[in-house]
């Protein structure tokens with residue numbers, strides 16, 4: 001009987017572990033958010049994090065977006081040519097980019113850069129007692145380290161996604177006009193005639209949520225790390241893995257909710 | 262004046278009673294009882310890994326004890342609200358064993374961090390203030406513009422010390438203030454600690470392995486062994502206390518009641 005129940009017990013442990021982890025992260029997030037509405041505010045630190053996320057992620061996000069737009073144009077052309085529907089290329093590119101690929105790819109790229117960087121930085125501060133030092137220096141570490149980063153991530157990602165959307169469409173346009181024989185005006189007209197505000201806005205909402213997830217997981221992993229350099233390494237890895245998986249899972253949920261009508 | 266002095270004399274500045282802390286199955290503090298008199302300097306001795314740093318972190322509220330009482334100025338810190346706890350910590354300065362300097366900030370901002378955080382000083386005035394405090398620990402004003410990663414270990418320790426005293430706290434904890442310093446600088450830092458305690462009327466708790474230093478900076482001394490305070494007395498008497506364990510420790514003798522757990 002015990003043998004048979006072993007997998008059940010293991011499953012139970014897993015579920016309890018997951019629930020406990022989720023609860024702890026939710027409390028952590030709630031505390032950080034509560035600091036955003038209570039002074040003092042660390043504008044300087046917010047700005048630093050914002051520049052780190054938005055400005056220094058621009059190159060990777062831009063490159064990813066351009067190439068994705070280019071590939072999308074090529075692939076959808078190949079597919080639609082079989083139905084004699086080549087004209088739909090511009091529409092497919094702009095819809096896929098704004099609704100889905102812009103936010104998800106920007107999110108994954110930023111998760112790699114920022115999730116890792118925040119986890120490593122805060123993790124190192126944890127294992128070298130710098131976080132403890134903050135609380136002996138009249139400074140709340142959650143307010144000082146976590147709150148500005150969360151806000152910066154939530155605001156920076158939509159901005160990056162606006163850039164990604166634009167460049168993605170440009171990538172498609174480039175291939176469309178240079179290789180697939182569309183006229184420049186016609187391609188752009190097809191793009192904008194078809195596009196709705198909701199497409200872009202839904203992508204930006206996703207981006208804000210992803211930005212929150214990335215910075216939350218980065219800060220959380222770093223904050224809870226222990227065990228020296230190895231512990232910081234583990235925190236870094238788990239921040240990137242967890243935020244990437246969460247981005248994909250939450251993307252599904254958000255898509256289902258935002259386009260349920 | 263005299264009566265208030267005596268009034269505060271009767272309540273210890275810090276009182277620990279039955280403090281216990283384990284990490285997993287490892288018992289670190291096993292009922293620590295200690296009283297620290299206001300305006301006095303206490304030195305805590307004990308072998309490596311005996312829980313000295315953990316004790317200080319418990320008093321600061323950085324590590325929650327499993328059991329036991331911590332009183333600061335006669336108030337049980339467990340009953341304080343978060344705001345009250347922060348107010349208590351506002352008056353405590355701490356030098357961490359490894360310095361714990363913020364490596365994202367230049368030295369001058371590290372030194373004046375608490376004053377800036379409390380809004381007691383402008384950023385412009387902070388540089389001058391930092392130079393002044395750095396001078397007290399024997400560092401040139403130009404060190405203020407360096408980043409902590411550009412400093413030697415001993416310099417980091419002195420910057421940590423400067424940061425701990427810059428806000429002129431009432432209670433100061435020094436975790437191994439002179440470890441890693443040359444003997445002359447060590448003596449200078451000891452002098453500084455004595456001076457700070459006198460000038461600010463602060464209560465100091467120092468952890469040290471250096472007996473000369475312990476005798477110089479301490480009024481009182483206590484020794485922790487196996488998670489308990491096994492002796493307390495006058496720092497002056499160290500090396501000749503009549504307690505076999507303390508004397509062995511103070512004289513650094515291999516043979517004695519304290520056996521190092523080494524495999525032969």
Ligand SMILES: Nc1ncnc2c1ncn2[C@@H]1O[C@H](COP(=O)(O)OP(=O)(O)OP(=O)(O)O)[C@@H](O)[C@H]1O
Nearest residue numbers: 284287289307308309310311312313314315316358
């Ligand atoms: N966060 C922690 N998690 C697990 N164990 C810990 C933690 N902090 C301290 N310990 C353990 O507690 C014991 C006491 O540590 P502590 O740092 O207080 O020693 P110490 O007396 O300051 O020694 P030293 O003189 O070497 O600094 C050590 O054995 C250490 O392994």
Ligand SMILES: [Mg+2]
Nearest residue numbers: 313314358436
């Ligand atoms: Mg220690």
